[in-house]
Amino acid sequence: MPYEEFQSEKGVAHRIGFGKAFVLRHVLNSLRIINVMPPPLALSDLRQGQSGLIAFIPAGRPSLTRLREMGLVPGTRVTVVRRAPLGEPIEISLRGSRVAMRNHEAAHIQLSPAE
Amino acid sequence: MSVRSSSTAEPLFALVGNPNAGKTTIFNALTGLRQKVANYPGVTVEKKIGECISQHGKKLKVIDLPGAYSLNARSPDEAVLRDVLLGRRADTPRPDHVIIIADASNLERNLYLVTQLLELGLPTILALNMIDVAESKLWLINIPKLSEKLGVPVIPMQANTGKGILELKIAMSNAAAKAPAWESPPLPEPVKTELARSRGVLCALGAVRSDAALLEPLYLISDHDPSHYGIETSHVSRLVECRNNLEKAFPGWEDELVNARYAAITDLCQEVLKRPVEDGRNFTDRLDSVLLHPLWGGVCLISVLGLLFYLMFSVAEGPMGWIDTAFGWLGSWVQGAMPAGDLRDLIVNGVIAGLNGVVVFLPQILILFFFIGLMEDTGYMARIAFIMDRLMSTVGLNGKAFLPFLSSYACAVPGIMATRTIDNPKERLITILVAPLASCSARLPVYSLLIAAMIPSDEVPVLVKVGYMLGLYLLGTLGAFFFAWLFNKRVMRNVSSPMILEMPGYKMPALRSIVMHMWERATLFLKRAGTVILGLTILIWFASTYPKTDHADPSVQLANSFAGKAGHLIEPIIKPLGYDWKIGIGLLSSFAAREVFVGTMSIVYAVESADDEDLKPVRDRLRTETWPDGSPVYTPLVCLSLMVFYVFAMQCMSTIAIVRRETNSWRWPLFQLGYMTVSAYGLSLLVYQVGKALGYA
Numbered sequence: 001m002p003y004e005e006f007q008s009e010k011g012v013a014h015r016i017g018f019g020k021a022f023v024l025r026h027v028l029n030s031l032r033i034i035n036v037m038p039p040p041l042a043l044s045d046l047r048q049g050q051s052g053l054i055a056f057i058p059a060g061r062p063s064l065t066r067l068r069e070m071g072l073v074p075g076t077r078v079t080v081v082r083r084a085p086l087g088e089p090i091e092i093s094l095r096g097s098r099v100a101m102r103n104h105e106a107a108h109i110q111l112s113p114a115e
Numbered sequence: 116m117s118v119r120s121s122s123t124a125e126p127l128f129a130l131v132g133n134p135n136a137g138k139t140t141i142f143n144a145l146t147g148l149r150q151k152v153a154n155y156p157g158v159t160v161e162k163k164i165g166e167c168i169s170q171h172g173k174k175l176k177v178i179d180l181p182g183a184y185s186l187n188a189r190s191p192d193e194a195v196l197r198d199v200l201l202g203r204r205a206d207t208p209r210p211d212h213v214i215i216i217a218d219a220s221n222l223e224r225n226l227y228l229v230t231q232l233l234e235l236g237l238p239t240i241l242a243l244n245m246i247d248v249a250e251s252k253l254w255l256i257n258i259p260k261l262s263e264k265l266g267v268p269v270i271p272m273q274a275n276t277g278k279g280i281l282e283l284k285i286a287m288s289n290a291a292a293k294a295p296a297w298e299s300p301p302l303p304e305p306v307k308t309e310l311a312r313s314r315g316v317l318c319a320l321g322a323v324r325s326d327a328a329l330l331e332p333l334y335l336i337s338d339h340d341p342s343h344y345g346i347e348t349s350h351v352s353r354l355v356e357c358r359n360n361l362e363k364a365f366p367g368w369e370d371e372l373v374n375a376r377y378a379a380i381t382d383l384c385q386e387v388l389k390r391p392v393e394d395g396r397n398f399t400d401r402l403d404s405v406l407l408h409p410l411w412g413g414v415c416l417i418s419v420l421g422l423l424f425y426l427m428f429s430v431a432e433g434p435m436g437w438i439d440t441a442f443g444w445l446g447s448w449v450q451g452a453m454p455a456g457d458l459r460d461l462i463v464n465g466v467i468a469g470l471n472g473v474v475v476f477l478p479q480i481l482i483l484f485f486f487i488g489l490m491e492d493t494g495y496m497a498r499i500a501f502i503m504d505r506l507m508s509t510v511g512l513n514g515k516a517f518l519p520f521l522s523s524y525a526c527a528v529p530g531i532m533a534t535r536t537i538d539n540p541k542e543r544l545i546t547i548l549v550a551p552l553a554s555c556s557a558r559l560p561v562y563s564l565l566i567a568a569m570i571p572s573d574e575v576p577v578l579v580k581v582g583y584m585l586g587l588y589l590l591g592t593l594g595a596f597f598f599a600w601l602f603n604k605r606v607m608r609n610v611s612s613p614m615i616l617e618m619p620g621y622k623m624p625a626l627r628s629i630v631m632h633m634w635e636r637a638t639l640f641l642k643r644a645g646t647v648i649l650g651l652t653i654l655i656w657f658a659s660t661y662p663k664t665d666h667a668d669p670s671v672q673l674a675n676s677f678a679g680k681a682g683h684l685i686e687p688i689i690k691p692l693g694y695d696w697k698i699g700i701g702l703l704s705s706f707a708a709r710e711v712f713v714g715t716m717s718i719v720y721a722v723e724s725a726d727d728e729d730l731k732p733v734r735d736r737l738r739t740e741t742w743p744d745g746s747p748v749y750t751p752l753v754c755l756s757l758m759v760f761y762v763f764a765m766q767c768m769s770t771i772a773i774v775r776r777e778t779n780s781w782r783w784p785l786f787q788l789g790y791m792t793v794s795a796y797g798l799s800l801l802v803y804q805v806g807k808a809l810g811y812a
Contacts, residue, residue, distance in 0.1 A: 060370070062189070065369055065370060066185070066189060067613075069187065073377045076377075085409040085413065086502075086506065089616065096222070096224075097223070100615075102504070104613070
């Protein structure tokens with residue numbers, strides 16, 4: 001099963017739900033039946049100053065839809081500007097604007113390498 | 116359903132835009148003091164309408180609509196914006212023209228709402244604010260091209276210095292009733308078909324007009340506001356059905372539409388916006404590297420908050436003293452000028468004392484709102500929320516709740532008024548509900564008296580008293596956190612929303628606008644909360660004055676009044692806490708304001724010359740007070756129990772009045788009064804009974 005099937009907006013994740021796809025992916029990976037994919041990189045994994053391109057945001061969740069409306073659509077380049085002194089929220093820069101969010105939301109946003 | 120305002124009346128311009136785009140500054144610059152503030156019915160969203168004179172000397176009406184990121188509403192604020200622009204509100208006519216305020220330094224994100232608004236087809240002017248910030252980032256915006264692409268006049272502005280206001284007024288004067296030319300990518304066919312079907316369904320229900328554009332069912336279906344403000348409750352289930360059908364016809368439609376809109380915006384920006392590949396380090400970055408630094412950021416935050424507290428506690432004390440003196444002078448003047456009698460008593464002890472109790476809040480309110488205005492306008496407010504968010508999230512609140520809660524340590528009234536800066540309605544309500552648990556300055560005299568009565572000063576070092584005082588502050592804070600956590604978990608648990616915080620660039624504040632905002636808050640407080648406070652003061656005056664006795668001794672008079680009788684009446688209830696009926700009178704009368712307890716107790720015990728400065732005579736009198744059997748009333752345990760009571764009890768009618776105003780119903784202030792009184796009673800009972808069982812009584 002190709003990586004893109006999990007990543008794409010019409011793929012496995014979309015059909016069976018993001019959470020189930022996540023579990024399925026990990027089960028398949030840990031059984032080593034097929035190498036489904038490299039470990040996904042989430043926005044919450046980035047360190048200060050690192051960038052990535054948004055690859056996938058689960059659809060149909062109002063909170064994440066609002067982030068989309070603020071410009072976090074697939075293909076957008078995001079850079080982590082800083083984390084708050086207590087570790088959360090994360091301030092990111094995208095399209096020339098600055099937005100902060102918590103790890104909880106950032107963990108759902110999957111990235112692909114920027115360059 | 117209302118129709119567009121008729122052409123014979125003054126044309127109505129709606130100001131619309133993202134939060135932080137400078138909308139309020141522009142509204143104030145256009146209308147000056149010719150504005151009226153009201154609430155949309157049933158919700159705490161403010162409705163601001165003002166007047167402005169066009170270049171041709173014609174009157175124009177301007178309505179300042181709430182700031183929003185999208186027409187897909189997620190809060191009552193955004194629902195109001197949607198409903199006014201779609202002409203769905205009976206109380207507000209549909210605007211004839213739209214003025215969109217967009218942040219030029221954040222053009223792409225702002226264009227999201229801009230393109231949504233243009234699709235509504237109303238004649239529009241686009242004001243491109245903060246053009247100076249965009250220029251400082253070396254962004255080049257091709258304004259004629261943008262104007263041509265969108266089909267609307269585009270006016271570059273710098274509202275905090277007043278640049279561009281005249282051009283905007285000229286554009287408003289010349290505004291033609293021409294619809295914008297912008298065409299967004301068409302809706303996918305399945306979505307269109309399904310929306311048309313939904314429109315039929317909703318039209319049969321009466322939720323939309325038959326001539327409604329497809330956008331109206333679309334925005335109603337994508338309503339994510341948990342309270343569904345502006346939508347009739349009976350229509351909600353049908354809307355959910357429509358939503359499910361749409362989801363079936365085109366899975367992931369909502370996110371797909373966002374993606375398509377951004378694709379169009381990206382294309383548009385490639386034509387009109389030239390910017391460096393990587394934004395260089397600008398002023399905001401340099402400032403943030405200090406203000407959000409793990410160490411220096413904390414130091415700066417503490418200094419700023421320290422200054423705020425100094426202003427609210429110390430500097431406000433001066434004017435508050437003047438106000439007290441002035442009303443005291445007025446009272447004694449009336450006392451001398453009028454013949455003795457009930458009417459004079461009413462005027463001096465009811466009306467003048469009540470007005471004093473209202474006006475005395477003004478210095479703190481003005482200082483807090485000047486400060487908040489300054490911090491919101493400069494952009495520092497978002498940084499405070501950013502730093503404090505992690506801490507506040509432990510009890511289910513977000514960083515924006517921090518400042519209002521902190522201000523409540525000075526006084527809950529301005530603190531609760533400041534919760535307007537919290538955009539999430541649920542978190543705003545929780546903050547309002549727990550704010551009075553922060554030990555406000557009115558509790559200080561009560562704590563001081565009771566600590567003094569508990570520990571005679573000569574025997575114990577001062578540090579112990581300070582320790583008790585800090586302990587009481589800590590207890591209140593823990594209580595607030597506990598109840599915030601509880602309300603978050605239990606009371607409104609099915610409403611969840613993420614924390615998304617925009618970090619605007621720093622900019623110079625528009626002082627004129629801040630001062631106007633202060634003025635507006637102050638007058639609203641006087642009008643809405645002031646009347647309730649005045650009424651309750653008169654009521655309490657009445658209860659402690661009547662029925663009249665012939666006794667000249669005020670303590671006998673008070674004991675025989677309604678309040679005194681009520682004290683006797685509640686004695687069985689408060690006896691388990693260790694209190695007698697005299698303390699009962701103190702509790703009841705201090706419902707007006709906590710510090711009244713000290714004054715009342717000095718009347719009850721007929722102590723001469725008791726003022727706030729010198730607690731000694733009252734303290735000494737308290738220490739000699741005994742029960743009929745000769746045992747002392749004010750044992751250390753009773754003092755402790757009383758202190759715990761004052762930490763948790765609502766005991767402040769001004770707070771009730773302001774909560775009534777800020778939540779727009781009696782439901783929440785009464786709930787608050789209930790939970791605080793019950794917890795105060797329960798905890799004092801616990802303290803007294805456990806203490807007694809351990810042999811401390």
